[in-house]
Amino acid sequence: MSNPLISVRGLTKVFGDFTAVNGIDFDVAKGESFGLLGPNGAGKSTTMRILAATSTRTSGTVEILGKDPEQFGPLVRAHLGVVPQQDNLDNELTVTENLYIYGRYFGLSKKFIKNKIEELLEFAQLEEKRDVKVEALSGGMKRRLTIARGLVSEPDILLLDEPTTGLDPQARHILWDRLFRLKEQGVTLVLTTHFMDEAEQLCDRLVVMDKGSIMAEGSPAGLIKEYSSKEVLEVRFGSDRNKEVAPQLAQICERMETLPDRLLMYTEDGEQLLEQITAMKLHPTTSLVRRSSLEDVFLRLTGRTLIE
């Protein structure tokens, strides 16, 4: 990658005797939407805090816009927009006051911020809430405001830690739409998520993380192609029978994962596989053919599901 905005080599962060991040490498290019996908405790948030030029690292090198964030914290942070996992808005202030004060922390002129606020209120669909105290907003609105706040300084890179965790499906879709617009405008996005659908929707490229290490890297489609089959047949026989029939079924598909409640059979043609099972006179109580997802990639790489 020529001239990456972010370049990370051998990044390690140790808390006491716990290694949160264990020697990871990656680059992020300008205009790219880059994801860190992994379960809770994978080291994603720790990595994000280091990228945000706030947290220190134990070893390795990090360059953001060509600068070491540990050495040039304020200079690097001037180019970043940060959306933390937990909204840290000032509840006592109104929507516009929050945006205004945050803009001042970047030393921006009053005039610039005033104009910017109008643009951000529209982007966050909060025009009608402009003079409402933050504590009265819904979870989705607070999230959109936190993202708007992160954009007040027109950052080169927007860092989003678990942007839709805790939101209801409708609020998530609104947020994805907003983030997609930013992506279209060419804002470089770096986001962490443990939702595979979110990663598929928003990321051009991602790394799969587990226990502080990177397990795989690629585009969502590329990873699925590399680590999974085209389709997945999910069958349930009831919790006791699943294990019983598993050895038989394993022989007729490329690969199989036995979960507590269902069997996942990896294949190029799910319908055909289902017919085969019926022909074997094994009658699943439910069956579902779907295409492979990043969840399957994660399962293949770690033997565990993303959300446990």
Added chain:
Amino acid sequence: MNAGIDVPQIQRFGALYIASARLKSMSKWRTIIAAVDIGNPFFYLIAVGIGIGVLVEQGSGTSGTNGIKYIAFIAPALLANTAITGIMDETVFPTIEGFKWRKLFFAQNATPITGRQIAIGVYLAALCRAIFSVSIYYILLLAFNVVDFGVSILLLPVAVLGGGAFGAVILFAAAKIEKDDQFFNILGRLVIMPMFLFSGTFFPLSSMPIYLQPIGWISPLWHATELGREAAYDYGVSNLMVIVHFLVLATLVVVGLILATRQFEKRLAK
């Protein structure tokens, strides 16, 4: 990036940005702050000035207080204590809130603002609150005819210095607190209250048994009170002790702020 971010300017004025944001938050509570800052001295001056003061002066005249009216004798202590409690409110709550409850400091630190600037900004805003509270108190002292307008105005900076000394140390303590369960109870009942009672507030420290006097020596309230008495009434504190009182308070400000800014940076960098 074309928003016009001026990092050197933020490095110079960042603490002031934080202070002005804190003042904005405080202004949301202006009614309560004003009620407390007016009500508190009002009740005190009536109860102590009219009630206890009369009793003391009937008992021993002003012989125990170097010839000063009892209410005037305790006025510097009341002022310094007002600065102390005002600063405490505006450092302890925002700090625990900033690190723990709402994590505002982490939002501020995601900008070019540093932990050091956040600590100093919180402290400066708290000093503003102390100046406000002490000024109101001083006006009431004039209104109740406890002090005469003039040299007694020196009581204001002295009280604010006392509050600032305590505030710098408590800012560090608040930044250290990970679990806030009993912090406020302990602080209020086992630090503020004994300090208020045993710092030569209501009687000269020298009238206490020697083994209780060290509470006064380590108390910013005592140092500020003695300085205030000397400044306003020529109470008879030696020049050497004036310097000692001043140096103790100034040292607490400097040491407290060094520790607090380091602790802010350390905790934000975790």
